[in-house]
Amino acid sequence: MIYDVCPPTIHLRKGMKVMIGQAVFALLVILSGAPVCPAADTLAAEHIVDTAIRYYRGQSSAAIMDMKIVRPAWSRELSLKAWTKGQKNSLFTIISPPKDEGNGTLKKGDEMWTYNPKINRIIKLPPSMMSQSWMGSDFSNDDLAKSDSIVEDYVHRLIGAEFHEGKRVHVIQCTPKPGAAVVWGKQVLKIREDHILLLQEFYDEDNRLVKFLTGTQIEPVGGKVFPRFWTMQKGTDGRDFTIVAYREVRFDMEIPDDFFTRTSLTNAWR
Amino acid sequence: MSLYSYMAWRNIWRNPRRSLLTMGAIAFATVILIFMLSLQFGNYSTIIDSVVKMRTGHLQVQATGYQENRDIHLAVADPSQVAATLDRAPEVSGFTFRAHAFALVSSDNRSYGTVVTGISDRELTTSSLARTISEGRFLTEDEGAQALVGNILAKNLRVKPGDEVALLGQGLDGSVAATIVTVRGILSSGQDQFDRVSFYIPLPYFQELFGMGEAVHEIVVIAERLEDVAGLKQRLEEEVAGDTGRALRVLDWKELSPGLLEAITLDLMTGFLFYIVLIVVVAFSISNTFIMAIFERKKELGLMLALGSRPARLTGILFLEYGMLTTLGLAAGILIGCLVTLYFGAYGIQIPGMAEMARHYGVPERVFPQLSFLSVGIGSGLVVGISLCTSLIPVWKVRRLRPVPAMAEG
Incomplete structure (x- = not known):
């Protein structure tokens, strides 16, 4: 279990003495009951996050999702088709309600475009809009794209462990690297040992919880074990939240690179 | 002596x-x-x-909470009722309706997020907005898809009167609100923070675009004299805010621009x-x-x-x-x-x-x-x-x- 969190590279090119030292250290760790190995702490944590994000996105994915936005005074439902490939490319398009059908967003690299069929225009989103809400939901444009920013722009640290349905869960605190262009002061992730992201908490600079994402009903979806429901909740009072449910999803199929173009953005919903 | x-x-x-x-x-x-x-x-x-005169008015009637949250849902549903009260008040020199929504405005290849404001013809008798027109001319309510743009925003978007600007926002029902408007005039107030974001369209067009019905966000009141404000505020609070069970609120200029x-x-x-x-x-x-x-x-x-x-x-x-x-x-x-x-x-x-x-x-x-x-x-x-x-x-x-x-x- 311990070696799970220490990357295997640690053992390479190291003398017997070190090995013994590590064994002793591992023993001490086991005895003390602390599930972390501080020396490789950061690396291990980053590895866990990276693997989880890769697992979440797969090589590629195509899905039909239902989204429900809930507010105290009203709620609204919409359905969308989503395609992702690698860490950078994604395309979302609304398929219902009919009034909004065809509105979509394309994310390629760090750039993002949005399309509206009524005015038949593609508008490039300014970078400042990336943290804005996507179609009025509690998900931001960034959240939906689930880019690799959480791996690249943050320093990761294992801060605890718990159990979920008999499996170990790593609790990882992510703090932004100096100078990284991120809006959050801190994020806390709970990632199960089978790479499933259970919880993602977003904190502002004053360490206040702004919103959190939870994955529930973990079951085989589209050929792999995956939470079917994702809930993004604003604040802690439970009044404002958005649920995304995967109606259908397929992972790791062949999507050509030239699918993620502005042409697809205008046509994908048809 | x-x-x-x-x-x-x-x-x-x-x-x-x-x-x-x-x-x-x-x-x-x-x-x-x-x-x-x-x-x-x-x-x-x-x-x-x-x-x-330029912005806040001496007093505003708003839905309770709008000042803090700027949520499009917190609107004054029936402004005509408040208007009737204001028409009767002798200290009122003028009043107008405004509605606001966050939107993405975009020219051919540049886009900016800004707050789009719907203005009525009453603006002419209330605020000094019309006097800040530096190019083109002012809006009228029955002109539909027209806009006034602050000069810095216009420069950023690279548009001048006659050009088209796409507008993308979210309506009251959550649906996508999108349209294309023609720039009618450019505003130069001399105040950078204002000229960088201002974007005005006619109020009826705004209400249709964002699915607002008759609702507005602000009823902007100008008093005859600054000294009248406190008394007028109290009266409005009793009549307007009291009648609606505190769903509406009256704010004075000190609360509207605390800075x-x-x-x-x-x-x-x-x-x-x-x-x-x-x-x-x-x-x-x-x-x-x-x-x-x-x-x-x-x-x-x-x-x-x-x-x-x-x-x-x-x-x-x-x-x-x-x-x-x-x-x-x-x-x-x-x-x-x-x-x-x-x-x-x-x-x-x-x-x-x-x-x-x-x-x-x-x-x-x-x-x-x-x-x-x-x-x-x-x-x-x-x-x-x-x-x-x-x-x-x-x-x-x-x-x-x-x-x-x-x-x-x-």
Whole structure:
């Protein structure tokens, strides 16, 4: 279990003495009951996050999702088709309600475009809009794209462990690297040992919880074990939240690179 | 005129140069205080007036919580009801409706997030918005897909009147609100933070686009006079907010732009520092002439005591002298102060220190001092207070005067 969190590279090119030292250290760790190995702490944590994000996105994915936005005074439902490939490319398009059908967003690299069929225009989103809400939901444009920013722009640290349905869960605190262009002061992730992201908490600079994402009903979806429901909740009072449910999803199929173009953005919903 | 007043009056003019110097010091202090206070008050009322006319209005009726959250759902559903109340109020000089929504505005290949505002034809009779048009012309309600754009935003989008701008936002029901509007006019308020974001479309078009029905976000009220605001606010609160079970709220300009009030308070505090220094300087110069007068007149005062005057009588005469000096100086000061203030009030004055604050709030850099009972009252009141306090020193000295040594000394 311990070696799970220490990357295997640690053992390479190291003398017997070190090995013994590590064994002793591992023993001490086991005895003390602390599930972390501080020396490789950061690396291990980053590895866990990276693997989880890769697992979440797969090589590629195509899905039909239902989204429900809930507010105290009203709620609204919409359905969308989503395609992702690698860490950078994604395309979302609304398929219902009919009034909004065809509105979509394309994310390629760090750039993002949005399309509206009524005015038949593609508008490039300014970078400042990336943290804005996507179609009025509690998900931001960034959240939906689930880019690799959480791996690249943050320093990761294992801060605890718990159990979920008999499996170990790593609790990882992510703090932004100096100078990284991120809006959050801190994020806390709970990632199960089978790479499933259970919880993602977003904190502002004053360490206040702004919103959190939870994955529930973990079951085989589209050929792999995956939470079917994702809930993004604003604040802690439970009044404002958005649920995304995967109606259908397929992972790791062949999507050509030239699918993620502005042409697809205008046509994908048809 | 009693004997003592006559003696005091004659004493003053026995040494005209000394007395004129004292009166000069008093007059000078009065002029400075009246002018500076008028300038400050004038500046504030210019700033308040321009901010109020340009943006917030004296009062606004909003849905409770809108000021804090700016949520499109927190709207005044039936503005006509409030309008009926406002039509009946005599203190109201004008009112208008506005609605706001966050949206992405985009030209051919540039886009910016901004707040789009729907404005009604009433804007012309209420705010000074129409006066900031630098290119093109103003909107009218029945013109549909037209927009007014702030000059910096227009420059960023690279659009001019006649060009098209795409607008993408979210309606009240959560659906996507998208349209293309033609730029009708460019606004140059001279206030960067305003010209960088302003984007106006006709209110009925706004309501249709964002699915608002008849609802608006702000009912902007301009009162006849700034002094009417507090009373009007209270009445509106009773009638409008009370009727709707606190669903609506009345806010005054201080609540609508708290930064403005803060800036004014800060400026007033810095002003106070200046006034304290001025007061100390004036106090010294007045007390100096008063005390010098006693030293110069020791022999005379000693003689009066020797002739049988009681010290109380002596101090009485001195008080009368100081009172006359102060009155004369003050009268001259008020007269000159008012004339100077009125002159600059008519032609304006450019003050480097205030220019920055003025630019920040988008008001002309030229300041017009405003003569008021308040500025004249505070100014002359301060001067009377100072001379009264300083005159106590020589009076106290006289009470310890003994006839023989005083005469010998002088």
